Amino acid sequence: EPEVTQTPSHQVTQMGQEVILRCVPISNHLYFYWYRQILGQKVEFLVSFYNNEISEKSEIFDDQFSVERPDGSNFTLKIRSTKLEDSAMYFCASTRTNTGELFFGEGSRLTVL
């Protein structure tokens, strides 16, 4: 069964460092998302991406964040200068038809020290 894959599964970084989280969505999906979940809190929307551009972003997704689809398969989230409060699980998700039936990857846990 096709699945969304994310790497790395866990990354530890120092405050101020740049981090890139990678995702390979399901191959025939057209809509891509990043969500984050701080430990013990709810799943929060960061950004959606369609047709090679951002379609919507939340207030969390400030200038420190960027997304890119560098080739036909990868979808990346970059955090330019990490802060302690960026520590969270980051989930990539994809869907074919933007109906809310999202397929989530297993997540990348980011720990900022």
Next chain:
Amino acid sequence: QKEVEQNSGPLSVPEGAIASLNCTYSDRGSQSFFWYRQYSGKSPELIMFIYSNGDKEDGRFTAQLNKASQYVSLLIRDSQPSDSATYLCAVNDYKLSFGAGTTVTVRA
């Protein structure tokens, strides 16, 4: 972002009982509603969705929607220990807005 409210629980039910989960949403214009399950340390996975008022059944799960009351619920019949998880209600507005989730524990 749309507000989605859920009872945080935890909700503890004996094996074989019905677990009832509730969710309210703030935007009267919302049209589609989702229930996701999230096991501890794992990612959310879709259980079911509902678009129309009334009930929708899928196996042991029944979703109920009342748009006039801005209320969505999920019933889990014949609860099993494997149903122990956090259940996330979500509203779709070209992206999903999640509630905080209700943690369910099924006691064997």
